[in-house]
Amino acid sequence: MIVPRLALKSLANRWVTALLTVLAIAASVMLLLGVEKVRTGARQSFADTISGTDLIVGARSGSLNLLLYSVFRIGNPTNNMTWKSYEDIAKSPDIAWIVPISLGDSHRGFRVLGTTPDYFKHYKFRRGQQMVFTAGAPFSDLFDAVIGADVAEKLGYKVGDPIVVAHGAGSVAFLEHEDKPFRVSGILAKTGTPIDRTVHVSLAAIEAIHVDWQSGVPDTAHAVTIDRVRTMNLTPKTITAALVGLNSKVATFRVQRAINEYPEEPLSAIMPGVALQELWGLVGTAETALTAISAMVVATALLGMMTMILTTLNERRREMAILRSVGARPTTVLGLLTAEGGLLTLAGVLLGTLALYAALLTMRPVIDRMYGLNLPIDALRPDEWMKLAAIVVAGILAAALPAIRAYRLSLADGMTVRI
């Protein structure tokens, strides 16, 4: 065991360059696995956002656009669908439930969603999980609001606190519906979906705060008081979209076709899963590019290690000659250098993997809060193990080149190191 022990001491003797090499490999491994974690985390977050909804119906537009604005609160609808169309679709015998949603306003950067109390009953996420209230209850009064977990946490709201909704979806509010404030009636438990960053109000409330608005600005001359608005018919004329659950999955295509061919109004009905697949297809190229870049970073780190071993080779020729003089075979010299490369790579892989998990543990809440991305902290998958094994093998191969050179030098040097 003296030879491996001395090889380790030799490595320890060059600890600065060895450490830098290990750090470079660790950083590249962290990047490679990190990209993979973010990629799968993003996919899982998106896939977990909606569950149990068979169709999403909205004004005629691209399926991705409809999915993004209705479920992920990304972007804006190109058009609304009429309430009459909604009612017509709701009458279909294939439909088990239908929940209207109306978007367009915001509260301190968080989207406001107008809907019915059925939303809390039928909308499901992450393999059929239902929303849970940590405090309060769904809205019962016209100006009640149910807020997501992130809204409550970031703004420090609790049940009973007042909320003023701003007109428009921008993070900076220029016009507010301050004459008709809401009251927090319920706070939802954390879901890891856009629900956490949404203020939910009743559909009638959306209608109520816009009843005295004309062309996007308040009509001060015809202002309507809260008491008066409560007496008015607040059935909306239009909504943004509707989420639909069917009695039978078999009917999905039939209902989808019927909605797409609805004669009264151009509508689109999309299946969330299919639209998500379309999204993956779209972002797949960018994901591949990211993976390719991180693979290049790994290759660069391994090249760095190869350079390190090659540059230290001249200093180490004496060490090799000593080993040869005491009876070490040239293959022992070859093996020692290859093992050194393998060891450095293995150390880099281990350190990079540990650093990634440490970063995930510390950064996860921040990433969740800032980007709404729920990164899972789970064990390495078989394909990730394979990638790490491939990096170690590549490290051994990268060390093989200087090792072969050392092998040749040790054969040619004989007893004297002729540098």
Add this chain to the structure above:
Amino acid sequence: MVDATQVLEKRYEGDGASAVAFSNVRFTWPGRTRFTLAIDRFELARGERLLLLGPSGSGKSTFLSLLAGIVAPEAGEVRVLGTGLGKLGGAARDRFRAEHFGIIFQMFNLLPYGSLIDNVTLPLAFAPERRSRVKSEGDPPDVARRLLVSLGLDEDLIERATTAELSVGQQQRVAAARALIGAPQIIVADEPTSALDRDAQAAFLDLLFRQAARAHASVVMVSHDPTLAPYFDRVARLTEIATISRGRAA
């Protein structure tokens, strides 16, 4: 046991059996500048102490590389302790060297990051028979420690110092201990005294020969210093043994 001083006083008379025999050996270093060494006949007797003289670049190290089987001749035969090295494969030649040779380099070539004991016991990693011989005397690190003490190194120094912290004289002793451990039959030394003053040279050679005599080992030492001649049984110039030719590669 043979007393080293008696050995020094008594000139070597030979015991009739060769430790090393070269016949019609020819070797060329590969590369642009061709350097060819040819030896028609050379013998070293068991227990003989040979001083091989020659200036730098005269082929002394090439001769030692051939002798130790580190390089193989293109033609001819090198026999060591009755074994033709040419008949051995690369691995067997390396093993043979590990078992039967102790080598001391000009710059001692100690591993700077290893302990003194590590450096001395290193050859045993490649030589099972030599290791067994050492084990019959005790635990290899203990044997190495005793050898270093007998070579004049302080026990405290042996335990605590790394070879990089040693003086030249102390490094020499460690290098000698590495060559002598396990009592190999042939000690090869490549100008081990070139950096020493006269007194230190004498002391080192005395130590080396005393230990070599215990194992009845042959000693081949190459040097450019003819004043060392009185310490040896035989003195030869490389040019008397070998024909050297130089020329550019085609």
